[in-house]
Structure formats: C-alpha cells, structure tokens
Amino acid sequence: MKETDENRKGFRVPEAYFESLDTRLMTRLKADSKKGLKVPEGYFEEFEVKPPRNRPEVKNLIWLAAAASILLFFGIQYMDTNQKPLDWSDLEQEEISSWIESDLTDLNAYDIAEAYPEVELNAPNLSNEELNTYLNETELDQILYEN
Amino acid sequence: MIDLEDKELIEMLRNPLQREEGFRILINLYKKRLYWHIRTLVLLHDDADDVLQNTFIKIYRNIDKFRGDSALFTWMFRIATNESLSLLKTRAKKMNQSFEDVQEERVRNLKSDPYFDGDELELSLHEAIIKLPEKQQMVFRMKYFQEMKYEEMSKILGTSVGALKASYHHAKKKIESRILKNAEG
Numbered sequence: 425m426k427e428t429d430e431n432r433k434g435f436r437v438p439e440a441y442f443e444s445l446d447t448r449l450m451t452r453l454k455a456d457s458k459k460g461l462k463v464p465e466g467y468f469e470e471f472e473v474k475p476p477r478n479r480p481e482v483k484n485l486i487w488l489a490a491a492a493s494i495l496l497f498f499g500i501q502y503m504d505t506n507q508k509p510l511d512w513s514d515l516e517q518e519e520i521s522s523w524i525e526s527d528l529t530d531l532n533a534y535d536i537a538e539a540y541p542e543v544e545l546n547a548p549n550l551s552n553e554e555l556n557t558y559l560n561e562t563e564l565d566q567i568l569y570e571n
Numbered sequence: 572m573i574d575l576e577d578k579e580l581i582e583m584l585r586n587p588l589q590r591e592e593g594f595r596i597l598i599n600l601y602k603k604r605l606y607w608h609i610r611t612l613v614l615l616h617d618d619a620d621d622v623l624q625n626t627f628i629k630i631y632r633n634i635d636k637f638r639g640d641s642a643l644f645t646w647m648f649r650i651a652t653n654e655s656l657s658l659l660k661t662r663a664k665k666m667n668q669s670f671e672d673v674q675e676e677r678v679r680n681l682k683s684d685p686y687f688d689g690d691e692l693e694l695s696l697h698e699a700i701i702k703l704p705e706k707q708q709m710v711f712r713m714k715y716f717q718e719m720k721y722e723e724m725s726k727i728l729g730t731s732v733g734a735l736k737a738s739y740h741h742a743k744k745k746i747e748s749r750i751l752k753n754a755e756g
C-alpha cells in the first residue's frame with residue numbers, strides 16, 4: 425500500500441482525522457475555559473504533597489485527634505489561661521446542634537489547627553491508654569447526642 | 572534559533588487577540604509530524620489522539636515559558652515525547668506492571684487496533700523494537716518511521732550525529748537478527 429500522511433508502515437488514522445483536529449482542539453480549549461474552575465499558573469507543575477507535621481503513631485492518635493478537635497472547636501472562644509480546664513459539661517446543647525448543622529463534623533484536629541494557628545493545644549490530662557479505652561467504649565455519635 | 576515563521580507564530584500565540592488564529596496555524600503546521608512521532612511511541616491510535624491533544628493544549632498554555640533556546644518544533648517534540656512516555660509509565664503504574672510489560676502488551680494489542688493494518692513482519696518489527704534499550708528505540712523510531720535527518724535528531728535529543736548514527740546502526744542490527752531468529756523459530 426502506498427504511504428501517505430494517513431497511512432504509514434501499517435499504521436493508519438481514521439478518515440478525516442487530521443482535518444478535524446484543530447476544530448476539536450478549539451472546542452476542548454473553550455470547554456475547559458467555560459468550566460470556570462481554574463488553578464494558578466504552574467500549580468500542577470509545582471504541586472507537592474506536604475507531609476503532615478508531627479504525626480507519629482497516627483493509628484493511636486486518631487481518636488485523640490477527634491476528641492481534641494471537638495473540645496477545641498467548642499472551647500476555642502472560651503480559652504483563657506485563667507479559666508478552669510475545659511470539660512464536656514461546658515458544652516451547650518445549642519452549640520452542639522449548631523456544630524452538626526454546620527457540617528463541621530468532618531473537621532479534624534489538623535483542620536482546626538490550620539484555622540487557629542495562634543492557639544496551642546495542650547495535651548489533656550489523660551494518658552493515651554485511658555483516652556483510648558474511653559473512646560473505644562463510647563460511640564462518637566453518642567457523645568454528641570448526650571451533651 | 573527561532574526562524575521567522577516560528578517567531579511570528581509565537582507572537583500571535585502570546586497576543587490575546589490573535590491567540591486562537593495562531594493556535595489553528597500551529598496545529599495545522601505541526602499536527603502530522605507530532606502525531607506520527609507519538610503514534611510510533613504509544614502504538615494505538617486512541618492513545619495517540621489523547622496524547623496529541625494533551626500536547627497541543629500544553630503547548631498553548633505554556634507558550635509564554637518558551638524561551639527560544641531551541642527551535643519551536645524541537646520544544647514541541649520534547650513535550651510530545653514526554654507526554655507519550657508519561658502515558659505509558661502511568662499505565663504501567665496503574666496496572667502494577669513494568670514499562671517493558673506495558674510495551675509488550677501494546678504490541679500484542681496492535682493486532683486488534685482497527686487502525687493498524689500491518690502484517691506479521693511489521694508486528695515482528697515492533698516486537699523487536701521494544702526489546703531495545705530506551706534510547707535506541709527512540710533513535711530507531713525517529714529514523715525509520717519518521718525518516719528524520721540525523722542533524723534534526725541531534726538537536727532534539729541533544730546527542731551528537733556520530734553517536735546517533737552508531738545507535739541506529741546497532742539498533743538495526745539487533746532488530747534484523749531478532750526478526751530472522753523469529754522467522755526461523
């Protein structure tokens with residue numbers, strides 16, 4: 425078979441493939457720009473995954489993080505070094521309802537720490553073992569509904 | 572480094588008022604050369620079409636970064652090569668296979684590609700090419716399928732003409748020997 429631009433050494437292209445290429449590409453470019461979702465120039469080229477800071481023993485800390493995030497979220501406005509330590513009983517029913525309604529249940533300690541960089545989270549006065557035991561025996565949903 | 576035609580084209584692409592027209596000209600000037608380069612790397616038409624489109628989109632979006640240290644075609648050719656190899660490597664990673672395994676699978680699938688009419692000898696040629704080291708594969712493909720001159724290959728690959736000639740010679744010998752062996756066996 426005679427070689428042409430459409431047929432080379434056993435390879436060929438669909439009929440009129442090259443003729444329609446520019447139109448298809450322009451359509452794609454316009455469709456991309458119409459989506460309205462853009463990223464900054466060079467974003468993907470420079471994209472890198474930032475490793476989480478100080479995240480040892482993630483498996484053990486996951487419950488601790490969840491509990492800490494709840495306490496921190498509700499307690500953030502009351503945090504004052506002169507006040508007594510924060511307790512579950514300090515939470516008002518209304519605040520909990522508002523927290524759930526605001527879809528904030530997916531927040532984790534890292535999200536909150538990002539939002540409040542100036543706040544230092546002090547480790548609760550509980551050993552990891554005690555906290556794990558408590559959390560393992562208590563459904564998180566129950567904690568929310570009981571308060 | 573940039574010839575006048577390329578220079579005018581780049582200016583059009585960088586000018587928002589002429590960008591679209593410039594892009595159409597660019598596509599129509601280079602689409603066939605880039606396509607055939609990509610096709611000989613990825614083998615299957617559908618993948619070649621995807622890679623070609625991605626290549627042109629990247630060219631369009633990154634034209635401001637083109638410094639003119641090389642000819643426009645050389646720059647585009649490198650983007651096309653990178654996109655083609657990325658596609659193969661991504662597929663390899665997704666399927667948890669090696670790059671070589673993915674290439675072998677592609678040659679096997681060539682038979683069922685509706686846009687491949689090659690005979691047994693041509694299939695045997697592709698089987699032999701993928702057994703070569705990566706650089707020799709590239710040199711052989713550019714010379715055999717695209718009939719590219721050594722001087723142009725030298726600019727694109729950054730390798731001396733002498734080294735390219737030697738590489739092509741070795742590749743050709745290995746391919747001949749493998750095809751003969753297959754025919755005898």
